[in-house]
Amino acid sequence: MEQMLSPEAQHFQEKIDKEIKIEPKDWMPEKYRHTLIRQISQHAHSEIIGMLPEGNWITRAPSLKRKAILLAKVQDEAGHGLYLYAAAETLGISRDEMYHQLHTGKAKYSSIFNYPTLTWADMGVVGWLVDGAAIMNQVPLCRTSYGPYARAMVRICKEESFHQRQGFDSLLVLSKGTPGQRRMLQDAINRWWWPSLMMFGPTDDASPNTVQSMQWKIKRFTNDELRQKFVDVCAEQVKLLGCTLPDPDLKWNAERGHYDFGAINWQEFWNVVSGNGPCNKERIEARRKAWDNGAWVREAASAYASKQQAKQAVAAA
Amino acid sequence: MSYQPTVSQLIHLADNALILGHRLSEWCGHGPALEQDIALSNIALDYVGAARNWYQLAANQINSLQDKAAFPLNAQGEATEDTLAYLRDAFDFKNFLLLELPNGDWAVTTLRLLLSASYQQLLLQQLSTNEHADVAAIAAKSLKEVTYHVRWSEDWVKRLGDGTDESHQRLQAAYHELWPYIGEFWENKLALPIDIASMQAQWLAKINQVFEASHLPQGVLPTWHQTGGTEGIHTEHLGYILAEMQFLQRAYPNAEW
Numbered sequence: 158m159e160q161m162l163s164p165e166a167q168h169f170q171e172k173i174d175k176e177i178k179i180e181p182k183d184w185m186p187e188k189y190r191h192t193l194i195r196q197i198s199q200h201a202h203s204e205i206i207g208m209l210p211e212g213n214w215i216t217r218a219p220s221l222k223r224k225a226i227l228l229a230k231v232q233d234e235a236g237h238g239l240y241l242y243a244a245a246e247t248l249g250i251s252r253d254e255m256y257h258q259l260h261t262g263k264a265k266y267s268s269i270f271n272y273p274t275l276t277w278a279d280m281g282v283v284g285w286l287v288d289g290a291a292i293m294n295q296v297p298l299c300r301t302s303y304g305p306y307a308r309a310m311v312r313i314c315k316e317e318s319f320h321q322r323q324g325f326d327s328l329l330v331l332s333k334g335t336p337g338q339r340r341m342l343q344d345a346i347n348r349w350w351w352p353s354l355m356m357f358g359p360t361d362d363a364s365p366n367t368v369q370s371m372q373w374k375i376k377r378f379t380n381d382e383l384r385q386k387f388v389d390v391c392a393e394q395v396k397l398l399g400c401t402l403p404d405p406d407l408k409w410n411a412e413r414g415h416y417d418f419g420a421i422n423w424q425e426f427w428n429v430v431s432g433n434g435p436c437n438k439e440r441i442e443a444r445r446k447a448w449d450n451g452a453w454v455r456e457a458a459s460a461y462a463s464k465q466q467a468k469q470a471v472a473a474a
Numbered sequence: 475m476s477y478q479p480t481v482s483q484l485i486h487l488a489d490n491a492l493i494l495g496h497r498l499s500e501w502c503g504h505g506p507a508l509e510q511d512i513a514l515s516n517i518a519l520d521y522v523g524a525a526r527n528w529y530q531l532a533a534n535q536i537n538s539l540q541d542k543a544a545f546p547l548n549a550q551g552e553a554t555e556d557t558l559a560y561l562r563d564a565f566d567f568k569n570f571l572l573l574e575l576p577n578g579d580w581a582v583t584t585l586r587l588l589l590s591a592s593y594q595q596l597l598l599q600q601l602s603t604n605e606h607a608d609v610a611a612i613a614a615k616s617l618k619e620v621t622y623h624v625r626w627s628e629d630w631v632k633r634l635g636d637g638t639d640e641s642h643q644r645l646q647a648a649y650h651e652l653w654p655y656i657g658e659f660w661e662n663k664l665a666l667p668i669d670i671a672s673m674q675a676q677w678l679a680k681i682n683q684v685f686e687a688s689h690l691p692q693g694v695l696p697t698w699h700q701t702g703g704t705e706g707i708h709t710e711h712l713g714y715i716l717a718e719m720q721f722l723q724r725a726y727p728n729a730e731w
Contacts (some may be wrong), residue, residue: 208503215499216715219731221492221529221720224499227523231502232515239508277722277731305649327731335729346687424515443504451506453644454580464636 158206175376178304179249190371192366193262193303194248197377198255201241204234205259206440210274211283223327223403226337227280230320239311244305260445263278268426269352278331278338278345284324286346286353286391292317293387294357297377325394332398339399345401346395353416357384363423392416424462458469477606481535481545482568483664485558485702488528489569491616492559494590495521496715497577506580513626517587520619528610529555560723564713565706572655574703574712581634581648588627588714589591589652592680593659594620596673597666614642628684635688642689649690657699664704671704 162170162205165184172179179185181448208231215231225235242252258264269287274280295317298310357382370376386415388407406419428434498682505511536545536553545553546561572589577583598620601613634641659677662670674695682692702708721729 159628205503205508215502216496216718217721217731219560219726221522221559223731225519225526228499228502228515228519228522232512232519234505235508235512235515239512241507333730334725338729356606401643447504447506450504451580453638453640454506454510454634458633459640460641461633471627473679 164414166320173302173372176300176302176374178307179302181305189375190248192370192373192375193306194245194250197241197245197248197306198250198258199265199267201238201245201255202259202264203270204238204241204269206266206444208238209440209443210270210272210436211280214277214280215273217277218280221355223280226323226327230284230323233316233320237309237316240309240312241306244303244309256448260441260448262432267356268434268442269356271437272348272352272427273436275348276341276345276463277472278328279349281324281327281331281342282345282349283322285328285394285408286349287356287393288317288324289320290353290356290387292321293383293412300374300377302374325352328398332400342398343400346400350391350402350404351421351425352429354384354388354421357381357387359426381419388416388418398415477604477609477667479531479535479606479609480664481532483666484535485566486568486664486666488525488532488558490568490573490590490594491521491528492525493567493569493712493715494573495519495586496527496719497573498573498583498587500577501583512649514583517623517626518532519537519617520616521622524612525559526555527615529558531608532558556723558679563675564708564716567706567708567712567716568704569712570655570658571700571703571709573714574654574709575652575655576711578648578651579644580630581644584627584630584634585645585648586652587623587686588631589656589681589689591620591623591627592677593673594655594679595624596676597668600668600673601666611646614714628724631684632687635685635690636678645688649693653693654696657696658701658703660695661701661704 162355164184169179169183169185169189169433172183179189205289211227211234215224215228218227242255245255246252255264259266269290274283292314295310295314299314300305301310321376328342331338361367361379361381364380367376371379392402392407394410404419408417410417429437432438495518498514498521502511502515502518505514533553533555536542542551542553547553547556548557570590574581574587575586595617598613598617602610602617604610604613631645634645636642660666660670660674678693678695685691685693723729
């Protein structure tokens with residue numbers, strides 16, 4: 158059914174259709190604004206929460222080189238969070254408000270970070286599978302219609318590809334290592350494979366936001382398209398590690414030109430999304446604690462800044 | 475005769491960097507604001523990097539010895555940055571006690587960094603003109619980083635000192651906790667080729683300038699202080715740091731990572 162669009166809305170859709178970026182001061186439908194705030198803030202929160210499972214191994218990294226790489230990587234995630242919060246702020250929401258939504262459970266973040274990192278191999282597998290899935294989701298976002306988001310994503314994607322390569326590189330080392338290291342590697346793959354597939358979100362027929370987001374070019378590919386692409390890539394890469402993916406139904410389908418794969422446990426997905434994952438409570442608690450424990454520090458910094466300003470004003474008068 | 479650093483001196487410099495870097499890295503993901511989280515991780519990275527440089531130099535020195543049996547070696551019979559970091563027990567660590575104390579709150583963390591980095595800055599200034607080319611090069615690189623650490627921590631100590639009543643009280647508490655540990659800086663038990671007396675005077679002047687801006691009483695050098703780190707007699711905290719840090723190397727001996 159054709160909807161009657163206001164002249165502004167028509168102009169907006171024309172820009173989208175011509176691939177002209179929407180900028181903060183441009184008119185935009187409220188729902189577009191809200192969709193973007195939801196998506197960008199979720200993305201920012203995912204970066205910040207994502208620091209925790211990886212940060213978990215910084216003090217235990219097995220060599221000084223790996224320690225430096227991991228620390229730099231987690232620091233990059235913080236940087237990504239920062240650009241994304243800044244991009245969301247251009248839509249008229251403050252960082253504090255977004256934090257509040259995160260701490261009160263109103264805003265979501267990528268469910269994958271509700272799984273625990275149990276061994277060192279998890280660091281490499283998170284880099285390979287989790288960053289790999291994130292990159293597949295995010296590369297199309299470099300062309301997303303909202304300018305500040307697209308530009309933030311260009312920078313983020315560059316760093317993420319680097320992380321993914323580092324992750325895979327550390328797995329190659331494990332794969333050539335001792336039997337104990339290879340066992341650690343296969344165990345980590347077994348635990349992260351299915352949650353990584355869930356990172357692409359519900360199947361297309363169960364994804365309520367997809368149609369509108371595609372029309373507004375916030376999204377460029379459907380969840381299922383991206384998931385299939387990911388499976389096809391990983392099914393080949395896992396061979397380089399001499400390991401297997403934990404899916405007995407994984408099989409090349411020459412007719413489709415894709416790998417077939419087994420059924421995803423959506424019950425688990427929805428449970429983790431709604432707060433019942435293994436680490437949901439710890440993750441939010443850790444963030445809330447950092448925020449609450451930092452309150453006196455932030456207050457001191459702003460009190461100090463006001464005193465300095467007052468002193469300068471007196472000096473200038 | 476030209477100066478040759480001893481293995482003990484190099485390990486001391488490396489251990490200081492590694493242990494402080496370890497403590498600072500514990501903040502990653504838990505800082506009071508995202509920008510500060512990033513800044514502190516950056517600083518932690520600087521120290522891990524500095525530790526690697528000093529350990530590598532120490533390892534080269536060890537590997538040129540006839541008898542390396544006193545040092546931890548890898549499967550190929552060589553000392554490396556990792557054998558030195560991961561395969562020594564607490565009594566072989568030579569870092570200052572100050573650096574292994576728990577992070578405490580933001581006041582303890584930033585004040586400890588100020589006390590340590592201000593000392594490091596003076597130390598590295600002297601070492602950066604050392605006649606030993608490798609020592610001078612590592613010191614010069616670290617000096618740039620540490621100069622930033624001084625500025626960053628100084629800014630925070632001032633903010634806390636002249637911020638709110640609570641932040642001032644916390645800073646004062648941090649001062650009482652940390653001050654008994656600064657005496658180790660001036661012992662120079664490993665006889666580093668530095669002019670301790672001039673460093674001490676400059677350090678105290680710098681710290682007191684920051685204390686004045688922070689409304690803290692002027693610090694005086696303690697007549698009695700906690701000591702033992704450079705001789706391998708540590709606080710109870712170091713054992714836990716090592717248990718955590720060395721776990722994988724101990725559980726999977728002789729593995730590549």
